[in-house]
Amino acid sequence: xxxxEWNDQIKQVLDGERxxxxxxxxxxxxxxxxxxxxxxxxxxxxVTLSPALDARIMARVRSRAVSRWxxxxxxxxxxxxxxxxxxxxVAAAALLVVLTRPNQQTDRPTQxxxxxxxxxxxxxxxxxxxxxxxxxxxxxxxxxxxxxxxDGMWTVTVALPSGQHQYGFIVDGRNWVPDPAAPTVDDGFGxxxxxxxxxTNNGRIL
Amino acid sequence: MKRLSLVFVMVGGLAHGLAAQGDVRARLVGxxxxxxxxxxxxxxxxxRTLGLPDAPLVDKALEGAAKGVAPDRIALAVQGVFGQLxxxxxxxxxxxxxxxxxxxxxxxxxxxAGLTGDxxxxxxxxxxxxxPTMAVLQVAGALAALGVPRAQTVGLVRAEVRSGLPLGDLTxxxxxxxxxxxxxxxxxxxxxxxxxxxxxxxxxxxxPKGKAKxxxxxx
Numbered sequence: 001x002x003x004x005e006w007n008d009q010i011k012q013v014l015d016g017e018r019x020x021x022x023x024x025x026x027x028x029x030x031x032x033x034x035x036x037x038x039x040x041x042x043x044x045x046x047v048t049l050s051p052a053l054d055a056r057i058m059a060r061v062r063s064r065a066v067s068r069w070x071x072x073x074x075x076x077x078x079x080x081x082x083x084x085x086x087x088x089x090v091a092a093a094a095l096l097v098v099l100t101r102p103n104q105q106t107d108r109p110t111q112x113x114x115x116x117x118x119x120x121x122x123x124x125x126x127x128x129x130x131x132x133x134x135x136x137x138x139x140x141x142x143x144x145x146x147x148x149x150x151d152g153m154w155t156v157t158v159a160l161p162s163g164q165h166q167y168g169f170i171v172d173g174r175n176w177v178p179d180p181a182a183p184t185v186d187d188g189f190g191x192x193x194x195x196x197x198x199x200t201n202n203g204r205i206l
Numbered sequence: 207m208k209r210l211s212l213v214f215v216m217v218g219g220l221a222h223g224l225a226a227q228g229d230v231r232a233r234l235v236g237x238x239x240x241x242x243x244x245x246x247x248x249x250x251x252x253x254r255t256l257g258l259p260d261a262p263l264v265d266k267a268l269e270g271a272a273k274g275v276a277p278d279r280i281a282l283a284v285q286g287v288f289g290q291l292x293x294x295x296x297x298x299x300x301x302x303x304x305x306x307x308x309x310x311x312x313x314x315x316x317x318x319a320g321l322t323g324d325x326x327x328x329x330x331x332x333x334x335x336x337x338p339t340m341a342v343l344q345v346a347g348a349l350a351a352l353g354v355p356r357a358q359t360v361g362l363v364r365a366e367v368r369s370g371l372p373l374g375d376l377t378x379x380x381x382x383x384x385x386x387x388x389x390x391x392x393x394x395x396x397x398x399x400x401x402x403x404x405x406x407x408x409x410x411x412x413x414p415k416g417k418a419k420x421x422x423x424x425x
Contacts, residue, residue: 137268138268140272163311164311164312164344164347183319185319193269195347
């Protein structure tokens with residue numbers, strides 16, 4: 001059957017253009033043999049691929065694909081303008097971090113803009129007195145007062161920036177005492193805080 | 207490139223937020239309980255989102271800890287400070303002002319001293335170039351803290367600003383009330399006297415009656 005040229009009349013039969021019976025007897029047998037061959041070819045069992053083939057193919061595909069991180073980087077950095085311009089957002093981000101760097105003193109004056117405020121308390125029986133407030137993180141040990149003379153007066157001078165400052169005296173490490181010389185406000189804990197307001201613009205202390 | 211810019215901006219913002227949180231944590235760690243610390247950090251995040259200062263929140267937590275107050279009560283007090291800051295900022299912004307952190311703190315202080323949101327709004331509107339908002343609110347808060355009634359405090363401060371007297375006279379009001387109180391004069395009586403004096407000064411500085419400007423909308 002290899003390289004065999006079929007007679008045109010047989011081809012017409014195989015193509016359904018002509019009836020088998022119309023062929024001469026010699027050609028008819030040959031046409032029947034050709035039809036059998038053709039039907040055998042059509043009726044062949046379907047090819048079954050090995051299940052491992054899919055896995056092998058996909059493994060090859062994945063091995064050739066770019067991995068996730070390089071692909072993400074390529075997506076991010078695909079240059080649409082010159083590469084030197086990458087420095088612009090880097091600098092902007094750095095500037096943003098520096099300028100907006102949170103700092104509790106951001107819009108508060110520096111110590112050079114502070115006003116010196118003298119605090120006094122008359123506590124003749126106290127063995128120690130200290131000052132705690134918003135200006136020293138309410139640290140009872142940060143600002144001790146000094147006893148002046150023998151009449152029971154304690155004092156300390158503190159540099160305060162602009163703003164309201166709430167404070168209290170701590171006598172003998174345990175008793176919170178408001179400043180009798182200053183206005184007071186509710187401290188939210190059932191006690192009173194003394195208040196001093198400093199305005200460094202004109203050096204006033206309220 | 208635009209994508210990369212966006213990423214850098216986002217990273218910058220995130221870094222800022224984390225640094226702010228770290229700052230609050232650094233100030234509180236070792237001073238308050240972990241639960242309270244987390245509560246204050248969360249409130250501080252909210253405060254920054256609303257454009258409020260977070261320092262007063264940290265201060266209140268530190269104060270409570272220094273005074274040996276129970277953590278749950280400290281948390282309530284910190285929440286109260288947050289509310290005052292938020293109210294102060296809201297009423298001040300409602301006047302068209304763009305208050306700074308210190309001005310918001312001054313407004314919150316005035317609220318804490320007994321003034322209302324309306325009072326703070328009125329005082330914010332009263333402030334002018336010669337009498338800055340912060341000073342006006344500080345003085346009002348100090349007067350209220352000294353025991354001057356709320357309405358009288360607002361009236362006195364407004365009269366003082368309108369009189370055109372220098373800032374020093376305004377900031378001296380609490381000391382004057384205190385001095386009067388020390389000599390036995392009640393705060394309200396002292397404030398009344400100061401208000402009359404300010405009004406008298408304002409009356410002296412108005413134009414003579416015959417030269418007053420007419421209403422430009424009338425023929």
